[in-house]
Each structure stands twice: as C-alpha cells, then as structure tokens.
Amino acid sequence: MDKSPQELLQIELNPRKGDWLDPSLDFEARRGSWSYPGSIKALNYMGFPNPRAWSPTDDDWKLPDNWRQIIHDGLKERLSKYRSLRVFLDCCVRCGACADKCHFFIGSGDPKNMPVLRAELLRSVYRNDFTTAGRILGKVAGARKLTPDVLKEWYYYFFQCTECRRCSVFCPYGIDTAEITMLVRELLNLVGLNINWVVEPVANCHRTGNHLGIQPHTFKDNVEFLCEELEETTGIKVNPSINRKGAEILFIIPSADYFADPGIYTFMGYLLLFEHIGLDYTLSAYASEGGNFGLFTSHETIKRLNYKIYAEARRVGAKWILGGECGHMWRVLHQYMDTMNGPADFLQVPVSPITGTRFDNAASTKMVHICEFTSDLIHHNKLKLDPSRNDKWIPTFHDSCNPSRAMGLIEEPRYVLRNVCNTFHEMPENTIKEQTFCCGGGAGLGNDENMEMRMRGGLPRANAVKHVHEKHGVNLLTCVCAIDRATLPPLMEYWVPEVKVSGVHELVGNALVMQGENERTTDLRGEPLVEPRAEPEVEHDA
C-alpha cells in the first residue's frame, strides 16, 4: 500500500454533482481497487466461457460478438428462475436506508458503492430491456442500454462487493445485494469476465480438493508438520487420520487452516480438542476444502465444488459431518448444500458422542458447526480448561458476515470465548452481530492488487477495533472465518498495528489442560504464555 492511512481517510460521504447514469470509468487511475482477470488455464479447466488474455485497462475486452444477447438472455433466464431477482429489481423505492451501510462506501465515498446504486447498475439495464416504462421513457425512467461501458462498470462494482449482506439487514424489503452481485457475476462469467482470485481457487478446488491446490501427499505432510509443532508445544502427540473409512465423523475445514498463519493455530486447536475428548473422526484429502469460491462465481459452480462433501461422507461411511471455522463456507453449508446436493439421508442426525446432545438444528443437513459442538461440550463440563493461559490476550470478537447474517451463529463463539478467556470486550453494537462489518476482502477480493480497496472497505471494522483497543486495551481480534484470518492481519497492520488476529479454537487449544501434557510455557504459536515483563528496577540500599 503506497497510500498512508491519513491519505485514505480523505473521504467525502456526500456525493457531489454528477449523474450515476454515466458509466465511464478509468481503470488505470483506479489501480488498487480492482482484481486481475481469470487465467486461461483456470477457465479452461472449469470449462468456463471465453478464456483469453486480457486486462481491464484494455479498451477491447475481447468479448464474444454476441455478448449483448448472451447477457440479455442470461438475465431473462434468471428472472424466471429466481423470484429474489425479480422482486429485488422491482420493489426498491430508493429510500436510502442502505446507502451508508456498505463498508466500501464508508471507506471510499464512491457513491456507486451505495448498495442501492450497485443494484441500480443492473436495474437500469433491466428497466431498459424488460419494463414498458423503461423502454418508452429511457433515461427519465432510469433506464440504460447495455453498452460496453456499462458492462465494464458492472465488472468494476460487482467485483467490489463482498456479498456481506449488511445492507440487506437495513432494507425495509430485505433486498439483498449479495444475491444481486451473485447473479450479475454469473452473467459476467457467461461472457468471460471474472477475476483470477476467484477462478483459480475454483479450478484448484475442483481438481485437488482445495482452493490452494494442495495435492494429497502435501496435505498429509502439512497435517503431520502441524502435529509435530503441536507436540513440541504441548508434549501431546495427535495422529489424525486421513480418508479413513469407518470414522464416526467427517471433519471439514477451510484449507487455509492447514496452510497459513494464523489459521494453522486454529487447526492445532481443533486437533487438541478432539484428542482431549477422544473423538472418532477423519480428515479428507479429497474433501480438503470447506470453503467454496463457487459462491463468488455461479450457483452451478457452488454445486460442483460442494458435491465432494456429501460424496466423501458417504464414501467413508461417516455418521455425520463436523465443520470448522469459516464464514462463506458456512453460508454454503447452511443455505445451499442440502438443497443442492442433498438429501443427506445416508447420514444420521448428529449426536455428540461425548455429551449425547442431539443437534436437531442440523437434523436434515447433518452438519454441525464446531462452535456449536464446543459450546455444548463446555456446557456439559466435558473440557478441562485453564483460561489463564490466554491471559496475555485481551480479545474481542469479529462476527464474520456469513455466520452472523446467513446463519445466526452469534452467541456460540462468544460462549466459547468467555469460557476459555478471562476477559472479553465487545466492539460497539452497530459493528457486531447482525450489523457486523466485513473484513474488506471477502468474496474473492482478498488479493494484493486490490489492496487499497481492501484497506478502505476494512476501515469501519478496523475503526471499531481501534475503539476497543484504546478503551479496553484489546490486543486480539478473534474470528471464525478463514478469509478473515487471511485479510484481517494486513488490515490490522495498516490501521491498528497493536492488534493480532486469531481463530476461536486457537484460544480453546491454549486453554485445554491435556492429560499427560508438558508444563505449558508457550501458547500454540510457540510464544511465551505471559508477555515477558521488563526487569523491575531494583532499588539498592546504599
């Protein structure tokens, strides 16, 4: 990031003169706020349309000759398949309640980041193509023809929405910009417009089983390496199985948890927990990804990638599925998986083998969130915990967009945190729970070339963290999302460098008192349990 926080903060939230119907955009001048296009290789692998080399800064985006017709037909088809789309396009009254609810608008002041205008970018074309008033009155009715500039504007702004759904909370009709963004991204994909940070993970996941493209032998190496680290810290040897048939539970996690700091510490926390309670579970190198970048591509791609989870549960003969900490992963698991790839009638209603609790809330999908699982364990006193091992941390909790607004997983992680830590402070109420702010890098936008927009979009979140940092000395931002664990560290580094980022189960792992463990002097990061204090100055008697 070249720009300083002070430069970035020159934000004007009151739009000046000008008409949003004008679509012209200068991509060159806006570097730092858009993402590179999808690679030919990834598109070919997935069989996506129009693979080619191009850049948004080019004049000619090398679209198919009949691109206008493709988009028109694609929109028409989706209007007949999704009630959501038609209702959302028809009933917006432009009351403005959503206008200042988007993190990208707050951080940039760009009026087209007001959710209402983001939707109007599509709505204007819908009016022109599908409504009488739009056809007759044109601009007066807010209708626009689909020109190359309008298409470029779509590309820019629909890959500048993280599908966080915060605006939908405030909309009197529940108009969900995430739904509109998802469908416009589908349309864009039809003519070969997508971003590499989405399609490459998609292709990787399709082939190897995970977004990062980690092949099975490397998967195993990574897991073993993390187990060795864990043994070094705790003296406890864990030996998770991979692809094991006959395991009671299939455990699905986002791939970043076994790949990158700080997710790996959350992974260690999971494994330590399972060892603690003696859980019969297996990991899978085939279904080695809980996340689903199909969500940022098309509904069809969601289904293609999500297929593996039920398929693998069936193959290994698991009774039910447990899922790790990841945000958009849980949107797919909670709101799409059963509909797309169910019914999961070959699985059983999840029952905790430790407490006997039947998870009726997952009776159909048969997949339980690890925070639900762990809070149940804690509630039944099944864990031996020493929260003082987390005393160097003063945590707050960042609700990830999808667990809060697509699922309602709000109190479970807090319940866990309060039991594994001695202190806990909430951020201001307009920035948490259902009103939580995005990390700024969800929905495939967490890439380096988009860094300025990420720092802008993350401003409302970072600002709330800064508030509790200054007020309560908060020094740890906990979360239940792998994308957060990748995007929040640079965000904190930029806006509130004193605050670190962790998953919830990292802190669980720290607090677990294991049978036969070493005397614990370091946490799962290998750092001293207590911040070393400066040597007290000794007063000498003269």
Added chain:
Amino acid sequence: MKAWIALLAVAALFGVVYVGVGLAGQQFLFGVVIPYVAIVVLLVGLVYRVLQWAGAPVPFRIPTVCGQQKSLPFIKHSRFDSPASGLQAAGRMALEVLLFRSLFRNTRVGLTPTQRVIHQSDKLLWAGALAFHWCLLLILLRHLRYFLEPVPALVLFLEQLDGFFQLTAPTFLLSSALIGAALLFLLGRRLLDPQVRFISLPADYFPLFLLLGIVGSGIFMRYVTKTDLLAVKQLSVGLVTLRPIVPESVGLPFYFHLFLVSCLFAYFPFSKLMHLGGVFLSPTRNLANNNRMRRHVNPWNPEVEVHTYQQWEDEFRDKLKAAGIALDGE
C-alpha cells in the same frame, strides 16, 4: 432537474383536468370513464405483477438472519430476527409490514474531525415512513364513507379518532395534517440529503408530488371550498353500484382530486409503488432460518459436472500410495 421533471408531470395532470373539465366540460369522461379505466388497470396490473413474481420459483432458502439462530437449549434463540418456523417467520413479516422494523434499525454514518467512523441512530426515516403509510391507510378507510350507505360503524369510529382535536369546523382531521407533513418530510430529505438526492430518479419524486397533489386537493375541498359532499357521494355510490351519474354541483377541485387518484391507481402497478406487494414476497424476509433442520427443494436443481472421488484417486494414485493414504478399494 429530476425533481422538476416529476413536478412538471404532476402540474400537467392538473392542466389536463383544467382543460378537460373546466374548459371542455368533459365531466363524464373525468368522473366516470377515467376512474373506471384506472381501477381496472390497477386491479389487472396488481394481479399480473404478483402472479409474475409468484410464478418465479424460490430455488434457495436465503433469509437475511438478524439474530441468534435456534441451536442449543442453553442459548437464547431470537424468534423474530432468526425465525425457526413458518409461524415465527410470519411474526417477523408482521413486524416488518406493520411496524417497518428494518427501518427502525437505521443508523447514520459520519466521520468525525478526528477521523473516527461513527454510527448514530437515525429514526427519522422510520418515523416519516410509518406516519405516511398509516395515515394513508386511515384516509383510505375514512373514504369508505363516500361509497357505503349506511356508513359502517368502524369508519365513523376512525373518523372520531382522527378528529380528536376539534380545532376547526369542519373538524380538523389529524391524518390530513400528518400525511401532508410526512410527505413533505420525505420530499425534503430527497431534495436536501445529498446521498438520497444522488440516488433519486424522477420516478421517486413523481409519486410524492402526485400524493401531495391528492392530499392538497382533498384538504382544499374540505376546509376551503366546502364541496357539495352529497353530490360527491352520489357520484361515488354511482361508480361502485355500476350506475354512474354525474351530478351538476360537483366542482373543479373534486375533479382534480379524482383525476390524480385515478393517475395514482393506473401508475401503481408499473412503478416502485409495487413494494406493497413485493415486501410480502421477499425471500430474505419471509422464509424461516431453519435450513439445516428442514431441506428446501429447488424445483430446477440442475445436473452439474462434478469431480468424483474416483477421478481424483485416479489422478493422484501414485502420490496417494507414496504418502500412505489408503485407496478406496483397500
């Protein structure tokens, strides 16, 4: 500019009545034909639009959850913000439709001079919108007195309630003042709030001016010109009993009022005013958050190309073997 277009359009509607009734004497056209056409357009249009929405399937259950899910017994479930059943979802809808609950959450973001992002509660839009919609309902019900004989007790009761402040003769009706104030507030924020002004289209100003015209002409008739109410009732009863008559003594102000209402009716199905129906059909609000409890079926769930375990094993067989990961047959 966009507001001017809308204002001019409404002014033109007044002009049409002035020419049509005042100069050309087309009372029957404006008193009977146009209202009939308007009401038919409204009804057919409403039904058409609602059927068009209802005809599109709901492939996925995508509620926007605004509270704690129903999960474990020791965690308090938020019934209306994360409804776990159809009944609870109906409760959520009722709060939404009757009390505009989502708007009640509204906040306003600001940047302080110390460059802090602050979120302040902002309930003005909620108050203005709620006042307008409830007054509109009350006024519509009150108008039943012009169509029904004898006037139903409910209507008389509402009138009494509405006329609680007996300030003027004829009795001052609170709803008239309140709806006018609410409309002026909604118009004012559209014109003065830079964000709302930027997003507004002529189609956003037009219904406001139209409604202000309707309310204005209504107030004018009640308090200024003392319109011949008996004649008005003759005309309106004639309309609903399909035996239309046009009494001589009905003056121009009434035709302004009636024509603008006709325009509102005919405009309704083609405009954003259809949010009246849309709010009931929004999948993010009217569905329960019970996705993992009960399977939602997508009627067009497509077949897709997947990467099966076998394909994966075939590609990575050597590596799996070398790493000692069990193959499927083993």
